[in-house]
Amino acid sequence: MSADLLTRPIRHLADLIRRRRLSPVELMETCLERITAVDGRFNSIVTLDADGALAAARRAQEAAGSRGAPPFLGVPLAVKDLAMTAGIRTTFGTASLANFVPDIDEEHVARLRRAGFIIVAKTNVPELGTLPITESRLLGPCRNPWDVQRTPGGSSGGAAAALAAGLVPAVQGSDGGGSLRIPAANCGLFGLKPTRGRVSSAPLGPDMVSGLSSPGPLTRDVTDAAAMLDVMRGYALGDPHWAPDPARPYADEVTREPGSLRCGLVTAWPYGTFDAEAITAAEDAARLLESLGHRVEPLTLALDSSFKDAFQIVWAAGLSATPVPHDTLEPFNAGLAAIGRKISAAGLLQATAMLQLQSRALITATAGYDAVVSPTLMRGPLRIGELDHLADDPAAMMEALAGYVGLTPLANVTGQPSMSLPLGSDSDGLPLGVMVTGRPADEATLLRLAAQAQAAVDWTSRRPPATTSATTTSATTTSATTTSATTTSATKEPAACSSTPPSL
Numbered sequence: 140m141s142a143d144l145l146t147r148p149i150r151h152l153a154d155l156i157r158r159r160r161l162s163p164v165e166l167m168e169t170c171l172e173r174i175t176a177v178d179g180r181f182n183s184i185v186t187l188d189a190d191g192a193l194a195a196a197r198r199a200q201e202a203a204g205s206r207g208a209p210p211f212l213g214v215p216l217a218v219k220d221l222a223m224t225a226g227i228r229t230t231f232g233t234a235s236l237a238n239f240v241p242d243i244d245e246e247h248v249a250r251l252r253r254a255g256f257i258i259v260a261k262t263n264v265p266e267l268g269t270l271p272i273t274e275s276r277l278l279g280p281c282r283n284p285w286d287v288q289r290t291p292g293g294s295s296g297g298a299a300a301a302l303a304a305g306l307v308p309a310v311q312g313s314d315g316g317g318s319l320r321i322p323a324a325n326c327g328l329f330g331l332k333p334t335r336g337r338v339s340s341a342p343l344g345p346d347m348v349s350g351l352s353s354p355g356p357l358t359r360d361v362t363d364a365a366a367m368l369d370v371m372r373g374y375a376l377g378d379p380h381w382a383p384d385p386a387r388p389y390a391d392e393v394t395r396e397p398g399s400l401r402c403g404l405v406t407a408w409p410y411g412t413f414d415a416e417a418i419t420a421a422e423d424a425a426r427l428l429e430s431l432g433h434r435v436e437p438l439t440l441a442l443d444s445s446f447k448d449a450f451q452i453v454w455a456a457g458l459s460a461t462p463v464p465h466d467t468l469e470p471f472n473a474g475l476a477a478i479g480r481k482i483s484a485a486g487l488l489q490a491t492a493m494l495q496l497q498s499r500a501l502i503t504a505t506a507g508y509d510a511v512v513s514p515t516l517m518r519g520p521l522r523i524g525e526l527d528h529l530a531d532d533p534a535a536m537m538e539a540l541a542g543y544v545g546l547t548p549l550a551n552v553t554g555q556p557s558m559s560l561p562l563g564s565d566s567d568g569l570p571l572g573v574m575v576t577g578r579p580a581d582e583a584t585l586l587r588l589a590a591q592a593q594a595a596v597d598w599t600s601r602r603p604p605a606t607t608s609a610t611t612t613s614a615t616t617t618s619a620t621t622t623s624a625t626t627t628s629a630t631k632e633p634a635a636c637s638s639t640p641p642s643l
Contacts, residue, residue, distance in 0.1 A: 140169045146305045146602075148360045149214050149367075153255070156213045159204050163213030163257075167196035170215045170259055174306050177606065181282045183291075183300035184260045185220055186228045192259040199257065209255030211370070216256040217307045219298050220264045220278070222248050222354065223343075227258060232266040232275040235467045246341035247354045247371040248311070254370040256309060263297025266469050268313070269458060271321045271544050272521060273297055276469055280523050283325055284603035285569050289520040292322035298357050299326040304606045309367065315352030316454070317515075317547025320559035323357055324515035324572025327561040327601055329589065330357045331364050334580045335554030336380030338371045346379040348457035349491050351551040359599045361589040365389035368582065380554075382580050389586055397587035400509035402428055402575075403438030408517070410447055411542030417514035417571055420563025424573040424592075425512055427562070431591055438511060440504065440546075446497045450548055451537050452490035455479035474533035498553040502579060509584055515559040515572030517545045546574065556582045558589060561598045570601075 144152065144166060155161035171189050178184050192215065199213035223229050223241040230236050244252065252258065263281040265273050273281035273296025283291040284304040291300040295312030299322030302310045312319045314332035323330025338354045340346075356367035368389050374381040385392075404425045406418045413421075425435040458472060459465075459479025468476060482490075505511050521543070529536040550557035556577045563571030577585040593599065 140165050142169055142173045142305060145170060145173060145215075145308050146359065147308065149211060149309050149363050152214050152308055153211045156199070156203050157208065163196040163199040163203065164193065166213065167192055167215055167257065167259065170307055174260065177304055178301070178306055180287055181284055181300045181304055182279050183263055183281050183297040183304065183306065184217065185230070185263050185278045185297065186261040188227050188259060191226065192257050195257040199255065209253060211366075212255035214256050214309055215259045215307050216251060216309045216311065217260040217262050217298060217301050218248060218258055218311045219295055219313060220261040221268045221294065221313060222311060224248055224258055224261065227261060229261065230277060231463075232264040232268070232278055233463055233468065234277050235464045237277055243342060245344070245354075246339045246375045250370055250373070251311065251367075259307060260301070262295070262301050262310060265293045265296070266472055267458065267461060267463070268294035268315065268318060269454075269472055269475065270294065270526075271317060271540060272526060274523065282523065283520050284606050285326065286520065286567070289522055289569070290325065292325040292520065294318040295322045295330075295357055299323060299328055299330075302326070302328060302357060302359065303603055305602075309363070310357050311354065311367075312357040313352055313354045314551065315348060316551050317544045318352075319355050319357055320515050320547050320557060320572065320574060321544060323559040323561065324574075325520040325570060327570035327598065327603070328357055328359060329361055329364055329558065329561060329593075329598075330572075331355050331368065331558045331582070331585070332550055332556060333368060333372070333582060334382045334556045336374075336378060336382040337368070337556075337580075337582065339373065339375035339378050339381075341375035341378060347460050349453055349494065350380045350554065351453070351548075361586060361593050362390065362393050364589075365393045365586050385583060389582060392583045392586045393590040395587050397584055397591055400428075400433045400584070400588065401507065402433055402435045402510045402512050403505060403508040404435050405438050405440055405511060405513040405546065407439060408545055409442050409444075411517050411545070413514050413545065414518040416563070416565045417516065417518060420571040421512060421514045421573050424560065424562045427592060427595060428512070428588075431595060435512065438505070438508070440501065440549075442497070445493055446552075447541050449490040449493040449497070450552065452482055452486060453494065454537075455533075456482045456487045456490075470530045471533055471536055474531065475537075478533060494552050501549060501553055502555070509578065510588060511576045513546050513574050515545065515547065515574040517543050519565045519567075519569045519571055550576050553579070555579050556585055558585050560589060560592055561601070562592065562596060
């Protein structure tokens with residue numbers, strides 16, 4: 140069976156399986172063969188549940204075409220290693236949980252399973268998801284399929300690399316400061332951070348970082364993202380945040396015209412300067428939107444240092460509250476946790492209040508716009524190891540990151556939906572993303588707009604050149620730690636994790 144099947148839209152694969160024109164077992168075998176042959180170059184997969192996935196595929200094959208079969212029966216899925224998966228190792232990228240096997244799924248993971256997706260693997264993450272690069276000591280660096288000397292971003296870096304490399308047709312990710320949109324921008328994919336509360340944080344997932352993080356879809360095709368969001372979304376009992384139900388399924392929204400929208404274009408940021416190529420990508424996207432009948436006008440966002448300072452306080456405090464041994468953390472996280480432990484209760488509450496005030500001001504300032512367009516990142520993908528010299532200085536690292544991730548954390552603070560569209564390329568041919576942030580709780584307009592842009596540009600046909608070779612070279616061989624971490628079956632260790640760590 141051709142590995143090209145793994146790059147097709149998930150709705151197409153599900154339809155073939157439903158009509159019994161595609162065997163779930165053969166599809167899963169193709170997925171496993173592709174991972175084995177290719178992922179040595181990228182290190183995107185850190186735990187491989189081959190036995191469990193094949194067993195589930197055999198059950199799916201028996202159920203295919205039957206009345207009441209779930210909509211995505213038999214479609215392989217890789218889950219980010221910050222999401223708990225029952226019976227499958229979940230490390231959070233940190234040494235103290237290297238052999239942790241949960242006995243529960245997170246609610247949105249359970250919903251994906253109930254929809255018929257088969258979890259085949261867990262994808263690489265930075266330790267505890269705190270960085271926009273994926274280079275943990277436990278799991279080893281993940282490499283961008285567009286250029287193996289560069290990062291796919293983070294913290295959903297492994298998910299993006301696996302999808303871009305054509306290893307799996309579907310991946311799950313999460314976004315607490317850009318972690319879906321950053322890898323989407325670096326890997327030429329579509330990433331959508333949903334509205335705060337759109338996807339449940341149950342059964343654990345306490346509000347340790349003020350509702351910054353949300354699980355969401357990372358896809359090639361906008362229709363796949365809409366379909367996955369329909370599966371993942373919805374309130375669960377006890378959720379601290381929830382969003383109103385949409386008027387109709389998001390899968391229906393992508394078939395509707397967005398109408399003529401008013402869009403603001405942002406190309407300046409108080410904490411750094413966008414690269415010229417990043418600005419060009421956003422300006423080209425603005426012209427595309429104008430050609431599609433939308434109005435685009437310049438927009439300046441007024442922010443002072445209080446936003447950055449407050450965000451960093453909340454971020455450090457959230458890490459310091461993560462229930463893992465801090466003496467086993469990597470230097471950056473150990474240092475950031477130490478900073479977090481010194482933050483007083485009053486200081487944290489003041490920072491949270493400041494972010495809420497800034498959130499209200501930002502939403503008010505953009506209330507006249509249907510969407511806000513900007514470069515997703517300040518520049519293209521970073522080189523592997525580019526930030527290593529800052530690992531022992533968390534304050535300096537956070538300052539450097541503020542000048543790299545650009546506006547991505549804004550939507551995490553405001554709770555608005557935000558997406559990265561793969562509309563740009565730099566002079567080296569590497570992807571550049573264009574971010575579009577919508578009105579509160581209005582994923583529908585974003586998905587309509589994204590579907591319209593995809594129809595005009597057809598970014599789904601772009602493929603990274605590095606995926607054509609299955610040979611592992613000495614320059615890109617994964618570390619011994621990562622190699623030993625990739626297994627055909629998880630081994631349970633009596634470790635415990637009382638909550639999900641904060642993730643970018």
